[in-house]
Amino acid sequence: MTSNISIAYIFHQQQLLVDDQFQLPKVERLASDLCISDQQIIARDLLENEPIPDGLKLVPIRQLLQYWTTSQFEQASKAIQLLEWRRNHKFCSHCGHKTEIHTSEYAMTCPSCRYHQYPRIQPCVITVITKGQNQILLAKNARNKNNMYGLIAGFVEVGETLEEAVRRETLEEVGIKVKNIQYLASQPWPFPSNLMIAFKAEYEFGELQLQEDEISDADFFTFDQLPQIPFKGSIAHAMIMHIVAGTPVADDTKKWL
Numbered sequence: 297m298t299s300n301i302s303i304a305y306i307f308h309q310q311q312l313l314v315d316d317q318f319q320l321p322k323v324e325r326l327a328s329d330l331c332i333s334d335q336q337i338i339a340r341d342l343l344e345n346e347p348i349p350d351g352l353k354l355v356p357i358r359q360l361l362q363y364w365t366t367s368q369f370e371q372a373s374k375a376i377q378l379l380e381w382r383r384n385h386k387f388c389s390h391c392g393h394k395t396e397i398h399t400s401e402y403a404m405t406c407p408s409c410r411y412h413q414y415p416r417i418q419p420c421v422i423t424v425i426t427k428g429q430n431q432i433l434l435a436k437n438a439r440n441k442n443n444m445y446g447l448i449a450g451f452v453e454v455g456e457t458l459e460e461a462v463r464r465e466t467l468e469e470v471g472i473k474v475k476n477i478q479y480l481a482s483q484p485w486p487f488p489s490n491l492m493i494a495f496k497a498e499y500e501f502g503e504l505q506l507q508e509d510e511i512s513d514a515d516f517f518t519f520d521q522l523p524q525i526p527f528k529g530s531i532a533h534a535m536i537m538h539i540v541a542g543t544p545v546a547d548d549t550k551k552w553l
């Protein structure tokens with residue numbers, strides 16, 4: 297490999313250029329590329345009207361989850377988020393001047409007022425709720441067109457602890473109170489820049505009462521009669537399997553699959 301060839305994450309909207317084996321292409325590095333790891337791995341957007349190179353294809357990122365290891369997905373996740381951040385911070389949010397890319401850290405700096413803009417992540421709690429020894433709460437998102445049942449999740453609000461976010465989201469979305477909230481694991485989720493923070497909790501009291509614009513159906517399901525659950529590779533899948541089958545949510549080798 298010559299020194300100016302890098303492995304490239306090349307994005308077009310929510311899709312990524314990969315070969316037939318879902319591996320990343322190697323390209324000549326450009327000055328405008330965003331370096332993900334030294335200069336060996338870069339990220340860039342596919343330019344408007346730029347042809348797709350022979351042997352490569354655009355594949356939706358969510359689809360790649362099932363073919364990739366956790367570390368591959370986490371690196372892709374970082375690439376997506378950094379590109380999105382750079383795209384959205386071309387101007388200083390303090391004084392409006394055009395920003396510059398910092399040479400040694402992930403920051404967009406303002407040459408006029410010196411304000412630094414760093415990438416932001418949005419913390420989002422996701423909770424697997426159990427009742428008794430063999431029941432799990434699963435809910436169908438009102439925006440989902442399919443028949444998949446997932447977990448209660450939502451963004452952490454300003455000034456709130458993670459545990460408060462778990463209690464508030466659960467109460468808002470399904471009307472019940474939970475207890476014994478315990479941290480499980482986390483997963484960067486680049487749609488657009490979330491950090492999913494996983495908890496388990498136990499049902500305490502209350503009747504299921506759905507927030508209809510968010511949840512179209514929810515119920516406690518026994519472990520042997522689960523509906524369709526989120527796809528393998530998502531933290532929700534790992535959390536549900538952890539509860540019903542005892543598998544680790546994230547083990548030391550960081551494999552979700």
Ligand SMILES: [Zn+2]
Nearest residue numbers: 388391406409
């Ligand atoms: Zn400024």
